[in-house]
Amino acid sequence: MEKKLALQMRGITKRFGTVLANDHLDLDVYQGEILAILGENGCGKTTLMNMIAGIYFPDEGEILIDGKEVVIRSPKDAFDHRIGMVHQHFKLVDLFTAAENVVLGTQSDEKYNLKAVNAEVNQIADRYGFHLDPAKKIYDMSVSEKQTVEIIKVLYRGADILILDEPTAVLTPQEITRLFAVLRRMRTDGKSIIIITHKLNEVMEVSDRVAILRRGQHVATVRTAETNEADLTTMMVGRRIDLNIHRSQPVNALPRLIVEGLNLYNAEGIHVLKDISFTSNGGEILGIAGIAGSGQRELLESISGLQPVASGKITFFNPKKDRPVSFFHKSMKQVRALADKGAFHDRNMNSVNFRGMRSKAVRKMVKDGDVLFREDEVMNLRDKDPLEIRRLGIHLSFVPEDRLGMGLVGSMNITDNMMLRSYRKGPAGFLNRKKPKAQAETIIRDLEIVTPGVGTPVRRLSGGNVQKVLVGREIAYTPKVLMAAYPVRGLDIGSSYTIYNLLNRQKESGVAVIYVGEDLDVLLELCDRIMVMNGGAVTGIVDARTTTKEEIGLLMVKTDERKEAEDA
Amino acid sequence: MSKANKNGVREPLIHLSKRDSIHPGKALVIRLIAVVLGLVVCGLVAFLLIERLQQKPERIGDFYYSFIKGAFGTSRKFWKFLKNVSILLCISLALTPAFRMRFWNIGGEGQTLIGVLACIGVDFYWGGKLPEPLLLVLMLLAALAAGALWGTIPALFKAKWGTNETLFTLMMNYVATFLVSFFLMIWVTSGSGVLPQMKTGKLPTLGDNSYLLIILIVLALTIAMYVYLRYSKHGYEISVVGESVRTAQYVGINEKKVIIRTMILSGALCGLAGYLIGAGLDLSVSADSVGGQGFTAIMVSWLGKFNPLAMILTSGLIQVLNQGAAQISQDFDVPGALPNVIVGIILFFIIGSEFFLNYRVHFRKGKETVK
Known part of the structure; x- marks a missing residue:
């Protein structure tokens, strides 16, 4: 059956300064199809969609809807042409209910009738199989519910072309399955759905066709049924990439970091870490899974001495060894x-x-x-700030999720960033940049960092290279414990695998690695054990070799029974 | 051009995009163009205004001649120029470490004034009773301590309770001004409110030039500050804290300690500027001893991008403007407000040029221009 074209883009070009974000792109979207747009970060996916949604105006090119040329200068224009976009970062008013958010900004002369809106929201929800209470306030909602509101908002305004920007990034596997079922129903209903993603398995699962972008150019559009993940990657990256993580069996895995009954309250007095206990072994990668904001950041920050904990123990353990007094x-x-x-x-x-x-x-x-003595090194890390931990000689490395806001100093060059951990060494008073400079040159060479030189401010580097500088520095410090929070967030595939390999090498040399990640497939392939967190509590620790994505998904939303009991 | 234009859709006439980086030579050219444009506009404005006021034609060249004469006309004027630059630069250098730490110390005026007050106070009570060298050392210590105190109080409050340092340092300026008035009431028995010049506690002169010592001290300070900020561990910590407090905590830098330490230094150096004014030039104190240079110094430091060596140029530039404008007002017998207008116009162009350093301007039809 020949389908009707819903949207055509011809020769779309957009520049930001000297950067060519979209380079004469052509793209067709048919009615009643799910088109996935695949590409690495910075390939121009979001820019292209923003031009359809009226947020940017193209420098060149034309957009046709139902065969007629249109001009989209504002999000309102986009709505008039029945185009709706669900952004990666939700744009909802927290204090309003779902229905109030849905009608917000619609311009009609009719009287504001919340009852009618509620009814219509319910109707849309029923039609596509959403579950949503129109009277629920946004601040009471989970991320997935908020996303539902965003989608309904777009449908309520009568959109026939829906754009979803990385809709699955924040969802659990079960929620993703549900979202995809909804999308399929919309397709049957004749809507055109454009979904931006960089997860290959989702592309294969839900889309009819895939358009691949690379460096602002349209590489190809292929039928999903006629392709496979390896081919898609090759088109996306431009070269073949080994998508296997070579996980070795842990050798001699002995406890290195022991956390017991950790509780933490944040500045607002909210209980953000609840009775956390786990052990991280040397020579093993412990993964931490969970919906973003489940306490992962706070956990790593309290271990590294950045947040004073309320109760519990953090013990660093190093088995019997000769060490200087x-x-x-x-x-x-x-x-x-x-x-x-x-x-x-x-x-x-x-x-x-x-x-x-x-x-x-x-x-x-x-x-x-x-003078030497022989003993187990057992050290209490609790209530010690990062400097005290360092002075104890414990090599605890931490790759924080906020790279330029915490791990590195954006305006400083690579050499000066290498010094951050070690600048205190050497004679008092003045800095010695010789060693850090050599170190910087080493990591640039070893990690293939693309930079004009050691003197370039790290802010100028691309996301992947910034991350390599940070991880490189933390590894150069020969850690005993290496904690990494979302180390591959925003990185292209090639850089991501570089980081996985680095973590694996650290594990093989006996380091206790703690890896906080969001991609469950990667967690399953990379880690030895996975600890799942929800709402600041540990909901389970599972063997990564035997568990499934579904089991982790369930743990990610499992509520703590004790908390339920408290609330009741 | 795209077809969209046929439908009456137009690309905006001008649009801006942020530059990632700019070639230093290009940046210099943009700045020079700004200064030249500023001078041209100033010339025209002054020319028209003066013609209006005087009801007689002047040649526009005379205006520029007079302007240059202000700073470079005679050897005496030139030395005065160097002296003024030195004092201004000294205060700017004092503020710079705080600024690099993103601690907006706008209390340079008060910190300097309290330094003048402290050193003149020591001179007032012990002048003649102590040997001159000892007196001078005591005056120096008093000025440093007073300036440091004035700088440290806001820093302590910021570190302990997170108070806003901009308001706090600003308010401290007024406290300093009124303290000066208070002490003048006690010290000046004649009721004139003007403290006569001290006979003691004067900085020695090098050769027969009374300004040379001050100039050399500030020159040495400039180099020392450059080295301190760039090559010392303290300077490194200041940069880290300024960029991100969270990064500082992450690597175990105690940011509160750094803030307080840096403000002690910043305040003490303002105190030093106060000492140079008190013991080196005025030998007296009044509420107007610093004369707003504490505020001008903020601009010097910013225009110099917090680089002590660049600040030699920016303080020089500001001083050329000030003296040139004053000369015009004298030569053409115009109201005192005109020099301020002239300085304002030129600064407007210089600060405005920053925009073109950060952004590239595109005109429609794909033509790109630098400015």
Whole structure:
């Protein structure tokens, strides 16, 4: 059956400064189809959609709807042409109900009749299989419900062409399945749906055709039934990429970081971490899954000493080893007493005692690292700030999710960013940029960072390269524990796999890796164990090799029974 | 052109896009064009206004001649120019570390004034009773301490309670002004309210030039500040805190300590400027001792992009404008407001040029121009 064209774009071009975001793009959308737009970050997907939705105006080119040329200068124009867009970041009024948000901004001379709106919202919901209470306030809603409101808002205004910008990024697997069922029903109803995504499995599952963009250009449009994930990737990236993560069996996985009964209240007094307990082993990747904002960030920040916790224990554990005595955690008196007990030895394993030695001489021996002892390193990290943790000699690396706001200084160059952790070293007063510069050159070479040079401010680099600088610095610090929050967010496929490989290499060298991720497929392939969080509590810790996406999905929305009991 | 134009749809006549970066040479050209345009407009405005006021024709060239004469006319004027630049630069240097930390210290006026007051106070009570070198050292210490105190109070409040430093430092200016009035009431028994010049506590002169020492001190300070900000660990911490407090916390920098430490330095250097004014030039104090230079210094520091070496140029530029404008008002016998108009116009062009450094302007039909 030959379908009717709903929307055509001809030679669409958009520039931002010197950047060519869309380069003479042609795109057709038929009635009653789901078209997926696939491409890496920065390939111009969102820019293109924003031009259909009236947010940007194209520099060149034309847009045709039902075969007629139209001009879309504002979102209102777009609505007049029955085009509606659901943005990645919802645009809803929190204090209003679903129905109030739906009618907001519609211009009609009719009297504002909430009852009629409620009825109509219910009707739309029934028709496409949504579940929504029109009288519910937005602030009471889950992310998925908010998305439903956005979609209904667009349908209420009579849109026949719907654009969804990365709709699945914030949903659990079950919610995604439900969303796709709704989309299929809309397709049957004759609507045209454009879905922007970079998840290949979703493209394969829901779309009829796929348009692939690369660097602002339209590479190809193919029928989903006639392609596969590997071909799509090749078209998207422009070269073949190995999409396998080589996960090794953990060797000698011993506890490295033990968290017990951790509770944290944020600045507003909200209980954001509830009784969290887990163990992270050396030589293992522990994944943390959960809907964004379930307490992942707070957990990592409290472990790294950025947030003072209310109760619980955070213990760093390092098994028996020779280590130098230091005055940082023992006084001269304690050191002498321990030496009398025969606890210390020198480099040749001869027993050391300080009887008859002057304190000055003892201090020199200790400072020079000539006095060793053998013990398990068990250190309490709670209530210690990042500097104290560092001074204890615990190599705890943290790749925060906010790269330029927390992990790096955007206006500084790569060398100065490499120094962030180590600038205190060396003689007092002045900086020594020699070593950081060498380090910067090393990571630029090893991680294939694309930059004009070590002197370029990191803000100028692309997202993937910024992340490589950050991860590179944290790894250069030879961590014992490496925590990474959403390290591949916003990265292209090639860079993402570089990061996965880096994490794997750290694991193989015995580091305890904690990986907070959002893509469940990756979590399942990369991690050894996965801890799932919801609402600040741990809802389960599962073996990544045997669990399924569905099981994790259920854990992601499982509520804590104790909390239910409290609320009741 | 796209077909859309046939339907009456037009691309906007002008649209702007942000530049990622700009070639330094190009930036310099844009700035020079701004200065030249500013001078041309000033010339025209002054020419027309003066003609109006005087009811007699003047040649526009005379106006520029007079303008240049202000700063460079005679050797005495030139030395005065250098002295004024030095004091202004000194206060600007003092403010710069705070600005780099995004601590908007607009209390340079008060911090400097309190420095003048402290050093003249020491001179007033101990002048003649102590040997001159000891007196001078005491005056210096008093000025540094007073300036540091004036800078530290807002920093403490900011670090402890998160108060707004802009308002706080601004208010401290008024406290300083009224403290000066208060002490003048006590010190000046004649009732004139003007403190006669001290006989003691004067900075020595190098050779026969009374300004040379001040100029050399500030020059040394400029280089020291450049090195401090760029190569010291403190300077590095200041930059990190200024860019992102969260990053500072993440790497274990105690941002409160850095804020307080930097404001002690900033205030103390303002105090030093106060000492140079008090012991080096005025040998007296009045509510007008600093004469608004504490505020002008903010502009010097910003225009110099917080780079001490660039600030030599920006403070020089501002001083050329001030003295040139004053000369015009004297030569053409026009009201005192005219110089302010002239300075305003030129600054408008210079600050306006920043826009063209950050944005590229496109005109329709795909033609691109730099300005």
